[in-house]
Amino acid sequence: MVTAPPFRVPIGFTTPSKDSGKVEMEKEAFLQLLAAEGFGTVVEVEREAFGTLDSHAHNFEAMALVLHGSLVIRKSDGDFTYNSGDIFHLECNQPHSEVFGEHGVRYLVGRK
Structure with a gap:
């Protein structure tokens, strides 16, 4: 598995390691980030353990914070694993x- 690609980290937020590019933050801070980035629609999504979604695309940009569990997103540039936080x-x-993942996944996602 490949680690997550670098993410533009807002000022005041920290990453758990300088190499991973992953961001950990609380739900409220994430909601503030979504608002600042212009993501108007926010929904919570929950998926069952070991479930899959075949290749697809959305007609919106999405940014999500994993609240519980894990998932792997497969894109043309690799497989990326995301865990809680x-x-x-x-x-x-x-x-x-x-x-x-084995415990499913629940994430908060902003769309624009």
């Missing part, structure tokens, strides 16, 4: 598939 970002119309 991690943020992932998908561009509008970016093809990807998803594999959910």
Whole structure:
């Protein structure tokens, strides 16, 4: 597995390691980040353990904070694992598939 790609870290937030590019933050801080970045629609998504979603794309940009569990997002540039506290970002119309971890996954996602 490949670690998550670098994420643009807002001032005042820290990463757990300088190499991983992953961001950990509290839910409220993430909601503030979404608002600052112009993500108007925010929903909570929950998926079952070991579930999958075949290759697809969304007609919106998405940024999400994993609240519980884990998932792997497969894109053309590799497989990226995200755990509780991690943020992932998908561009509008970016093809990807998803594999959910042994405890499923629950994440808060902003869309624009």
